[in-house]
Amino acid sequence: MKINTNFRNLQGQYLFKDITDRTKAYSASHPGQRVLQLGVGDVTRPLPQVIVQAMKQAADELAHQDTFRGYGPETGYHWLRQTIIDNDYAPRNIQLDVDEVFVSDGAGSDLGNLSELFANDNSVAILDPSYPAYADTTIMAGRQMLNLPCLAENGFVPDLPTGKADIIYLCYPNNPTGIVLTYDQLKQWVDYALANKSIIIYDGAYEAFITQPDIPHSIYEIAGAEKVAIEVRSFSKSAGFTSLRCGYTIVPKATGLNDLWLRRQTTKYNGTSYVSQRAAMATYTAEGQEACKANIRHYLTTAQLIRNGLSEIGFQVYGGENAPYIWCKAPYGWSSWQFFDHLLEQCQVVCTPGVGFGQSGEGYVRFSGFSRREECMEALERIKMTKSYIVNR
Ligand code: PLP
Secondary structure (H helix, E strand, C coil): CCCCHHHHHCCCCHHHHHHHHHHHHHHHHCCCCCCEECCCCCCCCCCCHHHHHHHHHHHHHHCCCCCCCCCCCCCCCHHHHHHHHHHHHHHHCCCCCHHHEEEECCHHHHHHHHHHHCCCCCEEEEEECCCCHHHHHHHHCCCEEEEEECCHHHCCCCCCCCCCCCEEEEECCCCCCCCCCCHHHHHHHHHHHHHHCCEEEEECCCHHHCCCCCCCCCHHHCCCHHHHEEEEEECHHHHCCCCCCCEEEECCHHHCCHHHHHHHHHHHCCCCCHHHHHHHHHCCCHHHHHHHHHHHHHHHHHHHHHHHHHHHHCCCEEECCCCCEEEEECHHHCCHHHHHHHHHHHHCEECEEHHHHCHHHCCEEEEECCCCHHHHHHHHHHHHHCHHHHHHC
16 A cells, blocks of 8 residues: 555644644633634624524424435435525526536535546646645645735735646635635636636635625636636535535536536535535525625624724734635734734734745734624724834834
């Protein structure tokens, strides 16, 4: 047996462990001090009742002989796939066939698994900084990686690759920068992919957070994208499904990849649970929509409060308007970890160091609108109080 030695090239998943370790060490040496969590990447509000009721009903169905179900279709139940098209795509004039929608157990699995469709000698372009799954999957396959730096100088929107990128991971609204792309900016990527015969894997996990009217919600709003893009979506952040698990992936037939993905899924994936799919279905009811939108508004308002609060104190902040995340520049040229330590030690506030998302994230930290409102308000007060410390340093 020979192992896949590419796994040895992965960096350890130190970021969240380091954050936890430093926070624990601080708390142990400062008993009684309340540490406030502003780096939260998970949803914090409970599931809407309409979703819970749908799950209870689905569980009851499974408990009775005449409504019991065994394995469902690997690609998801027809009723959910059609509802996804009717609600998320048809209103934007995007025509999709039900066979192009694959229900999943969330975006995370598919973002990694899609890489199986491609030969290992493809080059892969990845936003830097970005959600770590894209780079890690690329390293596991031993593929050549092209970093696309997202910096203040380019408005955190990367330039097109100078070399040829066969596979391109894009994520908008972006985690961690909170930045979105305009139609024109997204069109440049679609045109690049069409010209270079590349494929874009478009991570739209935060699509529901888009508030500005002139921002594309789907890559298929751009002409020709159905030939060069796979879109990955999730109910995790839009409806609070991080524990439940449900999402979907669009693989248009025009990409030439639909039959491969179908074959892959029918071999290696036995479908999303019936209960989760019924729960996902409930998010599309009028009551479900209203409740999910109310939660998103709550997270966005928290993000706005953080953004405005930090900005008033004098920090340079980005994002937080069409995304739950705020990207904040560390003052005085501090590194991400210097700023992290400062906030922990002086204000007892925990954020996420930007360098954990890639080298170009150095010098930034991420704050999150998923944080609890009252903790945010107190954190901002504490940061404000130490402003003189920051300014005089
Ligand atoms: N994509 C991005 C950009 C994310 O931030 C996350 C989770 O934080 C995911 C995908 C994974 O989402 P899921 O819970 O659907 O697996």
